[in-house]
Amino acid sequence: MKTIHTQTIIDTVAEMCIEANTYLSEDMLRGMRNAESSEESANGKEILQNMLENFEVAEKKGIPICQDTGMVVIFVSFGQDLSIEGGSIEDALQAGVAKGYKEGYLRKSIVSDPFIRENTNDNTPAVIHYQVVTGDQLKIKLLPKGFGSENTSALKMLKPSDGMAGMKKFVVETVERGSPNACAPIVVGVGVGGTMEKAALLAKEALTRPLGTYHPKDHIQSLEKYLLQACNALGIGPMGLGGINTVLGVNVEVFPTHIAGLPVAVNISCYVNRHVEREL
Known part of the structure; x- marks a missing residue:
């Protein structure tokens, strides 16, 4: 043993x-660099450049x-x-x-x-x-x-008849309402299924999945891509000042649920989506 x-x-x-707290993970750095290179808004591009510079300063000086x-x-x-x-x-x-x-x-x-x-x-x-x-x-x-983004998260007990369309609507509305206060560009974790607390737990753990990876189920992968496009089409942009990079990634996790329910939780992280893993 x-x-x-x-x-x-x-x-x-x-x-x-x-x-x-000191070094942003490589997947997040890559996502931020891609956002900076693709951003069409002058304000948004400058904000993203400042964020990237902040990461460099933090790493060099060993500060948060x-x-x-x-x-x-x-x-x-x-x-x-x-x-x-x-x-x-x-x-x-x-x-x-x-x-x-x-x-x-x-x-x-x-x-x-x-x-x-x-x-x-x-x-x-x-x-x-x-x-x-x-x-x-x-x-x-x-x-x-961080709680600037945590405070913008949400949970809703949808009806089964609301289906995927209702789930999409709830996620996009949550992002539209919360992303400016959550220090966009954000990462969105979504949990669907189980019970109230299970959906929230799924959404939280979804934030630990590396940016740029997708769910293995085809219909959930398509859902993630749709939500990313729909949220960025809102035009909220970096720090809510306009642009095409409101969301860096949407990670959806699912779990079996009861015939009478469709719990959906959205857990938002700011552009500093900090996550570290170790195996002992």
Whole structure:
């Protein structure tokens, strides 16, 4: 049986927090460069150039890409044949976030109660989702989720009769309403099916899929391409100042659902769609 010590998890998660907030992933950089080269609006092109310059400065100086260093969301794929020693995996993941935000001098943005709102001072707790799988691997996907974009996300319990047309309408309306405040160009994660909370979870995890990849099902892949074109046709553009690059990508994930329902969730990320993965 494979064994991983909690200290390894703590150190790995700390490194992931710092990396995610300092270096934009290659898929996102490529998407931003493509947007800059294709943008037809003078304002939009200048904004995209400034964003790309910001990425370079952050990487060279080792400082955060954005002042909102997010609420950490972690997806854990835990092999059933894996043994954790030295403590609990939950405690190790939370300690890794605290260590990363302290050592990386990252802004601490989490309050301990949604109403009293006293800062926890270490950016914990993170929101952690677990999946137990076969094997002995530990896979960690980490997203520091900024709230300018998180606040523009939405969930709707559609009727089955609304079908794909109703789903398309809801997604485009959500993007039209939210993208200027979400620091466009944005990445759109869409979850369809399951229950209310499952659809939201699918939408969140969809943001971790590399930009430029598509769902394996043909009809969902066609849906992703349609939504990308329809959202960019809105003309909202970078930072809401006009242009053809409102959305960099639309990732749709689906799950079986009840005969009486069609849950749809839209989770939006700004152009700083931070996501890092590790396998231990």
